[in-house]
Amino acid sequence: MRIKNFEDFWSGMMFLAIGVLAIWESANYPFGTASRMGPGYFPTCLGGIMAVLGSIVALKAIESSSVAEHAKPAEGSPFAWKALTMLSLGFLLFGWGVDRIGFIPSLFALTVITAAAGSTFNIKEVLIMSVLLIAGSVGIFIYGVELPIPLFWWR
Amino acid sequence: MDFTLILQNLGLGFSTALSLVNLAYCFLGVLVGTLIGVLPGIGPVAAVAMLLPLTFNLDPVGAIIMLSGIYYGTQYGGSTTAILVNLPGESSSVITCIDGYAMARAGRAGPALAIAAIGSFFAGTVGTILVALLGPPLAEIALKFGAPEYFSLMVMALIAASVLSSGSMMKTICMIVLGLLVGIVGTDVNSGMSRFTFGMSGLADGIHFAVIAMGLFGFAEIASNLSDKADTAERTVLNQKITGLMPTYEDMKAASGAIFRGTAIGAFFGTLPGGGPTISAFSAYALEKKLAKDPSRFGKGAIEGVAAPESANNAAVQCAFITTLTLGIPHGATMALILGALTIQGIAPGPQVMTQRPDLFWGLIASMWIGNAMLVVLNLPLVGLWVKLLKVPYRFMFPSIMVFMAIGVYSVNNLDLDVYFTILFGVLGYLFLKLNCQPAPLILAFVLGPLMEENLRRALLISRGDPTVFFTRPISAGFLIAAILLLIIMIIPSFKKKREEAVASSEVL
Amino acid sequence: MFMKMRMLVLGLCVGCSSLWAAGVSYPNKPIRLIVAFPPGGSTDIIARLVAQRLGEQLGQQVIVDNRGGAGGTLGTEIAARAAPDGHTLTMGTTSTHVIAPAAYTTVKYDPLKDFEPITLVASTPYLLVVHPGVKASSVKEFVAVAKSQPGKLNYASAGTGSTTHLAMEMLNAAAGMNVVHVPYGGNGPAGTAVLGGQVQALFGSMPAVLPHAQAARVRPLAVGTDKRSPALPNVPTVAESGYPGFEVSLWLGFFAPKGTAKPILARLEKELTAIANSPEMGALFEKNGASPLTTTPNELTQLMGRELQKYGKVIKAAGIQLK
Numbered sequence: 001m002r003i004k005n006f007e008d009f010w011s012g013m014m015f016l017a018i019g020v021l022a023i024w025e026s027a028n029y030p031f032g033t034a035s036r037m038g039p040g041y042f043p044t045c046l047g048g049i050m051a052v053l054g055s056i057v058a059l060k061a062i063e064s065s066s067v068a069e070h071a072k073p074a075e076g077s078p079f080a081w082k083a084l085t086m087l088s089l090g091f092l093l094f095g096w097g098v099d100r101i102g103f104i105p106s107l108f109a110l111t112v113i114t115a116a117a118g119s120t121f122n123i124k125e126v127l128i129m130s131v132l133l134i135a136g137s138v139g140i141f142i143y144g145v146e147l148p149i150p151l152f153w154w155r
Numbered sequence: 156m157d158f159t160l161i162l163q164n165l166g167l168g169f170s171t172a173l174s175l176v177n178l179a180y181c182f183l184g185v186l187v188g189t190l191i192g193v194l195p196g197i198g199p200v201a202a203v204a205m206l207l208p209l210t211f212n213l214d215p216v217g218a219i220i221m222l223s224g225i226y227y228g229t230q231y232g233g234s235t236t237a238i239l240v241n242l243p244g245e246s247s248s249v250i251t252c253i254d255g256y257a258m259a260r261a262g263r264a265g266p267a268l269a270i271a272a273i274g275s276f277f278a279g280t281v282g283t284i285l286v287a288l289l290g291p292p293l294a295e296i297a298l299k300f301g302a303p304e305y306f307s308l309m310v311m312a313l314i315a316a317s318v319l320s321s322g323s324m325m326k327t328i329c330m331i332v333l334g335l336l337v338g339i340v341g342t343d344v345n346s347g348m349s350r351f352t353f354g355m356s357g358l359a360d361g362i363h364f365a366v367i368a369m370g371l372f373g374f375a376e377i378a379s380n381l382s383d384k385a386d387t388a389e390r391t392v393l394n395q396k397i398t399g400l401m402p403t404y405e406d407m408k409a410a411s412g413a414i415f416r417g418t419a420i421g422a423f424f425g426t427l428p429g430g431g432p433t434i435s436a437f438s439a440y441a442l443e444k445k446l447a448k449d450p451s452r453f454g455k456g457a458i459e460g461v462a463a464p465e466s467a468n469n470a471a472v473q474c475a476f477i478t479t480l481t482l483g484i485p486h487g488a489t490m491a492l493i494l495g496a497l498t499i500q501g502i503a504p505g506p507q508v509m510t511q512r513p514d515l516f517w518g519l520i521a522s523m524w525i526g527n528a529m530l531v532v533l534n535l536p537l538v539g540l541w542v543k544l545l546k547v548p549y550r551f552m553f554p555s556i557m558v559f560m561a562i563g564v565y566s567v568n569n570l571d572l573d574v575y576f577t578i579l580f581g582v583l584g585y586l587f588l589k590l591n592c593q594p595a596p597l598i599l600a601f602v603l604g605p606l607m608e609e610n611l612r613r614a615l616l617i618s619r620g621d622p623t624v625f626f627t628r629p630i631s632a633g634f635l636i637a638a639i640l641l642l643i644i645m646i647i648p649s650f651k652k653k654r655e656e657a658v659a660s661s662e663v664l
Numbered sequence: 665m666f667m668k669m670r671m672l673v674l675g676l677c678v679g680c681s682s683l684w685a686a687g688v689s690y691p692n693k694p695i696r697l698i699v700a701f702p703p704g705g706s707t708d709i710i711a712r713l714v715a716q717r718l719g720e721q722l723g724q725q726v727i728v729d730n731r732g733g734a735g736g737t738l739g740t741e742i743a744a745r746a747a748p749d750g751h752t753l754t755m756g757t758t759s760t761h762v763i764a765p766a767a768y769t770t771v772k773y774d775p776l777k778d779f780e781p782i783t784l785v786a787s788t789p790y791l792l793v794v795h796p797g798v799k800a801s802s803v804k805e806f807v808a809v810a811k812s813q814p815g816k817l818n819y820a821s822a823g824t825g826s827t828t829h830l831a832m833e834m835l836n837a838a839a840g841m842n843v844v845h846v847p848y849g850g851n852g853p854a855g856t857a858v859l860g861g862q863v864q865a866l867f868g869s870m871p872a873v874l875p876h877a878q879a880a881r882v883r884p885l886a887v888g889t890d891k892r893s894p895a896l897p898n899v900p901t902v903a904e905s906g907y908p909g910f911e912v913s914l915w916l917g918f919f920a921p922k923g924t925a926k927p928i929l930a931r932l933e934k935e936l937t938a939i940a941n942s943p944e945m946g947a948l949f950e951k952n953g954a955s956p957l958t959t960t961p962n963e964l965t966q967l968m969g970r971e972l973q974k975y976g977k978v979i980k981a982a983g984i985q986l987k
Binding site for chain 2: 737
């Protein structure tokens with residue numbers, strides 16, 4: 001037994017997992033009957049469909065040996081570990097900080113950290129860009145559309 | 156209906172709307188709307204709400220003209236970002252991302268933006284005429300839509316969405332089911348129970364569209380671009396050189412049919428309250444793909460894939476005014492706000508508006524057309540500017556997009572949780588890209604899912620558990636039959652061509 | 665001794681804060697008015713109308729901060745936890761300060777203990793309407809129709825646990841009838857459902873159903889308030905129609921986080937009462953189906969206490985429990 005199609009196999013497994021999770025969580029809600037559905041009815045059915053379809057997708061990816069050229073073990077571009085980590089970290093800090101340390105400091109963190117997700121990182125360039133972006137954002141969002149966000153931690 | 160009366164009314168409308176002051180309000184509304192629409196997350200609701208106090212001191216006609224200008228201006232601005240940076244501003248422009256962004260990367264952002272403007276204008280014109288001619292009778296049809304009809308309509312729309320699959324149909328269906336599941340998060344309308352919220356009160360109203368769209372589209376796209384091997388300091392988002400700003404004759408020829416059909420679909424679905432623009436954009440795209448001689452072009456920058464959904468959603472947006480104006484039933488939060496502005500002005504929205512304030516009713520209709528014309532005039536020259544933006548090196552571009560996304564997502568509810576969930580959907584979106592799963596059907600299902608379940612259960616509640624209501628009511632039965640036909644059309648060729656498609660699908664996306 | 669010390673410290677604090685507040689320093693920055701509902705609803709519109717005027721009176725902008733979600737409990741919770749310096753206020757309503765705390769098991773604030781009531785500004789009546797196809801032109805006839813075909817009629821609501829739901833459940837209980845609840849996602853969809861005859865009745869909020877009643881697309885049977893509405897002088901109250909004591913309305917008022925200094929509260933009460941009672945504001949409220957209603961903080965506390973009991977009973981009887 002060999003995995004012929006990595007894409008399909010892993011997406012099938014992902015759908016299967018999500019389906020099982022959905023059924024698991026839906027068990028907390030009253031199921032009801034087909035004519036008087038409770039809040040658990042619809043999600044349980046969806047989870048079931050999802051799990052079944054996911055398994056089929058995954059199984060087919062194992063057995064389908066006919067499509068030889070289909071099998072492309074993750075060559076393409078490498079998995080974007082660095083980009084995902086830095087982008088997530090930037091958002092995380094922004095989300096945490098925007099109401100605590102203020103708009104300007106959290107935006108600064110966001111720009112510098114996300115810029116580090118790229119392959120080139122020139123500190124001077126990044127700082128200039130960061131200042132420009134912050135100035136623009138403050139102009140547009142705080143003075144333009146008047147979002148109720150504090151600028152700094154002292155508000 | 157008396158035709159001369161309508162002409163006379165339209166005359167009154169244009170004389171109202173063409174006054175210098177009202178023209179200025181219209182322009183201001185469209186301009187502000189476009190500008191705000193380009194900012195991700197800050198949709199029409201927020202824009203109208205922010206400018207509402209300004210209108211307190213205007214006269215009612217000026218106020219509603221300006222607010223409506225903001226409404227379709229933001230819709231339009233949302234499509235611009237969909238094409239340029241793969242960020243849909245509204246659920247109705249999600250589908251525009253697919254071919255619009257592909258066109259932009261191929262150096263054809265200009266024609267894509269232009270065709271979106273032209274298609275929207277044509278659809279807006281037709282929509283305006285429809286509102287003027289058939290407003291009241293169309294509104295009566297909308298009233299005939301009860302829970303069973305809505306449920307059947309959603310079923311049909313979701314099946315139509317499976318046509319979108321450029322890869323395996325099975326995976327597309329999985330994405331639709333996943334979208335339905337994501338749509339369940341939040342408070343269940345029927346029982347008042349919180350589902351899939353895992354104890355987080357910030358999830359009680361569900362996950363906002365902006366969170367999902369920015370995660371699955373914006374965030375994931377950036378992560379994927381950054382992992383490209385070709386990543387160098389001078390790289391831009393473009394794959395090919397920019398070729399021409401305006402659509403060529405061939406483009407126009409290819410797009411014109413799509414614009415007509417998209418407009419018709421949009422006008423039909425737009426009249427119904429709930430999900431109109433989104434359903435019509437998806438259906439129009441699906442139809443074009445079915446009709447195309449070479450469906451494999453779709454997803455790689457087919458101009459019809461931009462023209463059809465953009466025309467459809469704009470026609471739907473215009474037709475949304477029908478029930479709002481003639482029945483006083485708002486289509487969504489934005490329309491509710493516009494109605495609120497009217498009541499502040501001392502005008503009770505509803506059927507009597509047409510007879511009591513004809514200047515307002517017909518002035519608004521005339522201004523809808525003028526506003527659409529202004530959008531084209533405003534946006535065609537901007538195309539050049541937008542396209543230049545694509546030449547900005549990517550290392551400056553992506554942090555800027557991230558900044559706008561972060562602020563946009565946060566501003567929806569001023570909730571940090573939304574920012575964290577964008578990360579989750581971003582990572583998920585990246586996995587989807589890696590695993591060749593299309594996110595667009597997920598979004599349609601996410602938008603329609605809650606409506607579908609709600610109406611299914613409501614229909615059964617009202618019928619006291621009798622499932623035959625879906626077949627005994629003619630409109631509902633019609634949708635279900637259409638859904639079954641769609642299924643048959645879809646399955647037969649896919650059995651025949653299974654092999655070829657399986658091979659072709661590996662390259663698509 | 666310890667008590668005395670505490671009193672002294674407390675007194676000093678109050679004294680300082682009143683000194684500080686009595687000076688020119690309040691408000692010394694824009695005031696944030698938390699509205700626990702998304703923009704566009706009637707609560708939001710009333711809040712924006714009052715906020716604009718309050719800002720003019722105080723000489724500082726009053727920024728409306730929409731924190732919608734979870735039936736208004738999310739934003740109200742944020743307001744409860746905000747710094748009690750008078751720069752954060754919230755628009756509390758029957759929904760946020762009575763029904764939600766009584767119906768939701770997960771509400772994380774106490775409407776009586778976590779807030780300083782300032783004053784009410786307005787109240788919105790509820791109107792019972794039926795689809796013209798229902799052969800009833802009064803509450804009595806409607807009850808008769810419902811009883812002659814038990815379990816056949818449906819009523820729409822703006823959501824489970826909404827005022828529109830509880831109002832009808834109260835009538836169900838008072839009249840001993842069984843009209844079946846069909847929840848919709850908001851006032852708009854609920855109104856549409858009655859217009860189209862999908863359901864037969866709706867105890868809807870005045871601004872949402874009044875235009876339809878005026879256009880004769882639905883038939884008004886009664887108002888839920890204790891007095892008739894000036895907008896529909898010929899429509900009786902439910903109490904008049906044979907159910908004395910029946911009273912349902914939605915009130916809207918201003919609240920500050922617990923611990924806000926007394927002088928600030930007094931200043932706000934004075935300004936808000938004046939604004940709500942001004943003829944121009946009255947006219948604007950009227951257009952939104954609301955009427956001005958002001959109270960002292962004490963009256964407001966008592967009102968909340970009474971309503972918490974009243975709705976608590978309905979919620980228990982109808983078996984509504986939200987999580």
